[in-house]
Amino acid sequence: MRILTVVFFLLTVTAWAGKFDRELAGISKMDFSRELYLDTALVKNGIPAAVIVPGKTDLKCAEIINNAIRERTGITLPLAAKIPASGNVIVLGNRDRNEAMEDLYNRHYTLLDARYPGKDGAVSRSLHNPFGDKRNFLLAGGSDPAGDLLAAQLLAKRIAAQPAGKELKLGYFADLKYGKHVKLPRSVREAIPANTTPGGHAFGWNTLSENLALFYITGDTHFAREFLRFAFPDRAASEEMLKNDGPFGVGNMKNPLGEPYHYNGYYQTLYWDLVEEHPFFTPEIRAKVTAKFYEALLMRKLHGDKGIYKTFHDRKVLPRLGDRHWLAEALQVYSLARYFDKYYDFPLGKEGMRVSRRYFKTLDQYAAINAGSLIWYASFLQPAVHFALLDRGVDAKKLVSFRTYVENMMLLANGRKEDWAIQDSSYQLMNILGYLAQDQAPLTLAKLLAPPEGAFLLGQSHKQGREYPRNFFRVADGCWNTAAFDPRGMPEWDPPFAREKVVE
Numbered sequence: 001m002r003i004l005t006v007v008f009f010l011l012t013v014t015a016w017a018g019k020f021d022r023e024l025a026g027i028s029k030m031d032f033s034r035e036l037y038l039d040t041a042l043v044k045n046g047i048p049a050a051v052i053v054p055g056k057t058d059l060k061c062a063e064i065i066n067n068a069i070r071e072r073t074g075i076t077l078p079l080a081a082k083i084p085a086s087g088n089v090i091v092l093g094n095r096d097r098n099e100a101m102e103d104l105y106n107r108h109y110t111l112l113d114a115r116y117p118g119k120d121g122a123v124s125r126s127l128h129n130p131f132g133d134k135r136n137f138l139l140a141g142g143s144d145p146a147g148d149l150l151a152a153q154l155l156a157k158r159i160a161a162q163p164a165g166k167e168l169k170l171g172y173f174a175d176l177k178y179g180k181h182v183k184l185p186r187s188v189r190e191a192i193p194a195n196t197t198p199g200g201h202a203f204g205w206n207t208l209s210e211n212l213a214l215f216y217i218t219g220d221t222h223f224a225r226e227f228l229r230f231a232f233p234d235r236a237a238s239e240e241m242l243k244n245d246g247p248f249g250v251g252n253m254k255n256p257l258g259e260p261y262h263y264n265g266y267y268q269t270l271y272w273d274l275v276e277e278h279p280f281f282t283p284e285i286r287a288k289v290t291a292k293f294y295e296a297l298l299m300r301k302l303h304g305d306k307g308i309y310k311t312f313h314d315r316k317v318l319p320r321l322g323d324r325h326w327l328a329e330a331l332q333v334y335s336l337a338r339y340f341d342k343y344y345d346f347p348l349g350k351e352g353m354r355v356s357r358r359y360f361k362t363l364d365q366y367a368a369i370n371a372g373s374l375i376w377y378a379s380f381l382q383p384a385v386h387f388a389l390l391d392r393g394v395d396a397k398k399l400v401s402f403r404t405y406v407e408n409m410m411l412l413a414n415g416r417k418e419d420w421a422i423q424d425s426s427y428q429l430m431n432i433l434g435y436l437a438q439d440q441a442p443l444t445l446a447k448l449l450a451p452p453e454g455a456f457l458l459g460q461s462h463k464q465g466r467e468y469p470r471n472f473f474r475v476a477d478g479c480w481n482t483a484a485f486d487p488r489g490m491p492e493w494d495p496p497f498a499r500e501k502v503v504e
Helices: 002-029 059-073 099-106 145-160 207-218 221-231 235-245 266-275 283-303 324-343 347-358 374-398 401-412 427-437 441-449 472-476
Strands: 040-044 050-053 088-092 122-127 137-141 168-170 174-177 191-193 456-458
Touching: 002 283, 040 050, 040 059, 040 088, 050 059, 059 088, 059 145, 059 168, 088 099, 088 145, 099 137, 099 374, 122 145, 137 145, 145 168, 145 174, 191 207, 207 221, 207 235, 207 266, 207 456, 221 235, 221 283, 266 283, 266 324, 283 324, 283 347, 324 347, 324 374, 374 401, 374 427, 401 427, 401 441, 401 472, 427 441, 441 472
Parallel strands: 050 088, 088 137, 191 456
Antiparallel strands: 040 168, 122 137, 122 174
16 A cells, blocks of 8 residues: 555656646747837827926926927926826836826836935836836936926927927937945946845845846946846856855756746846846847746746745635745745736736735735744835735835734834844835825934945935924834734633733
């Protein structure tokens, strides 16, 4: 009987492995080509084909752009208070001065905030089909009002260079002017991810995503070539990644795009989504990279990460946020699935969206998390806050659970650099927590985590350009307070008194 059981097990494993290999082999027959929608129509047949969303920027910015459009076409684009349901859009300012830009920022379609591109710096660039609905955005803004004006001038200059007539369209472009105090890095080693902890770990990052981010930020094709060198590595490149990222930073060093490690891989797809339309990447290169991202998503479905974190296999809906590794894996699945759900008619994209959202289901219901202990609390929250921003955009700050998560952390923190709340946190995370809770208290701790003077921060800093009126430190001062999770998230609690009185 024991021999039969072993034989049956071996046959089952062999059959599963064969199915696994067949599904992966099928990727080579799939078509990953797609329309990139590189042209952004502003005027079509003498009719406006776009709107300008100025937000709270100086209206002179919109006037500068419209004057340039009138010079070429005789047409004035209408102004809108928010992003309309259809048509191309010009969005001005940054996440602090324009709710439309705030939404794009949260969903990781721009980096424009109070820190990037720096004082007096300006960014004017195209954003192609980010929502998969065949419409484009033109972004023009800076870290301060002076940067907004300069960005509007950069966009107007590009418009003025187009031929006059009843048609006006712009192709791919990125006009980047950084503040005079910003020193652009020449390698990934000269940049510090904005969410680096005091211990040196940066959630979501590895050598590949760092090079993609620097390509987006600088436009220097050196970083695009570096990305491809590591994406399809030879032995030397694999050894370099191991040295840079450590044994867990990339996952499979021989197949970094196809088998990313769940804790460090999620930025890869987000930044690829921002740079793939750059003319440096040929259709053949795009198809090759995209096939690897699909392989990563399929590997997740068939095998999970390292055969352990099988998010597609786990059908339970937890009553609380789960283990930090499962949440990080769910976020990895989400970033991959969002890409394919937008751009390709592949069922796996939609399935991945459903699977990943299940792990964060309680975010808009109540606060309860399987945090384990105080020292891990920040790292448990990391994937949850990033999912909330990506999935909800500007509405992330309406999620009811985050005020409790943040207040618990602020209540238990002591405000010193050696505290648990600081050691496993980051400048970026504290800025995000302040934003999600609309509370100034985390930004007080963010100052303790601020990067060195002159450091170039990689990615979104989430730095706020304004102060929130609410501050939990003031609210809690002189009062007794309780740090607790919602009992609905802890059904296993069975105390000899009301469950609402349990404090974990």
